[in-house]
Amino acid sequence: MKKTDEKHSFYEVFEVFSKRNFKSEFQHQFSLLAPNHEVAIVMAQENFMRREPVVDIWVVKRSDVRKLDPEEKASLQRLDNKEYRLTKGYGYLKKKWRQYEQQVLDEKEILSWGGEQGAPNPNSTGSNPK
Known part of the structure; x- marks a missing residue:
C-alpha cells in the first residue's frame, strides 16, 4: 500500500x-478532509x-450523502395531473384590485348627485319661523 x-x-x-x-x-x-466529525466541525468553524x-x-x-438512482428518479414523476394543487402565485390580484377601486364611487361623486352646490334646499322656507 502506498503512503498516499x-x-x-x-x-x-x-x-x-x-x-x-x-x-x-x-x-x-x-x-x-478530516479524521472525524469533531475535527471537521472545528476546521469548518476556523476556515x-x-x-x-x-x-x-x-x-x-x-x-453519508446519497443521491437517487435513475429508477428512483423515475418514481418522482407525477402519475396524474394535479396541477390545480400547485400555487401559481397571486400576481394578478394587484391588477384586479386596481380595477375594483376604479369602479368604487368616491364621496364627492355621490354628493354631486344631490344637485348643484349652492342651490336652495326645497325643504327650507328661506325665512325663520317666529
Missing part, C-alpha cells in the same frame, strides 16, 4: 453547509465562520 493511500484512508471528506441568517436556506460552501457571519453550519460526511 494510507493518508486518504485515515482522512474522510466532509461537506460543509452554512446558513447566513435565520430566514436563509443552507448553502454548500466547501469540502474538507469559514471567522470570515463570514453565519447562524448555523452543517458538516456531513460525503459518504
Whole structure:
C-alpha cells in the first residue's frame, strides 16, 4: 500500500453547509478532509465562520450523502395531473384590485348627485319661523 493511500484512508471528506441568517436556506460552501466529525466541525468553524457571519453550519460526511438512482428518479414523476394543487402565485390580484377601486364611487361623486352646490334646499322656507 502506498503512503498516499494510507493518508486518504485515515482522512474522510466532509461537506460543509452554512446558513447566513435565520430566514436563509443552507448553502454548500466547501469540502474538507478530516479524521472525524469533531475535527471537521472545528476546521469548518476556523476556515469559514471567522470570515463570514453565519447562524448555523452543517458538516456531513460525503459518504453519508446519497443521491437517487435513475429508477428512483423515475418514481418522482407525477402519475396524474394535479396541477390545480400547485400555487401559481397571486400576481394578478394587484391588477384586479386596481380595477375594483376604479369602479368604487368616491364621496364627492355621490354628493354631486344631490344637485348643484349652492342651490336652495326645497325643504327650507328661506325665512325663520317666529
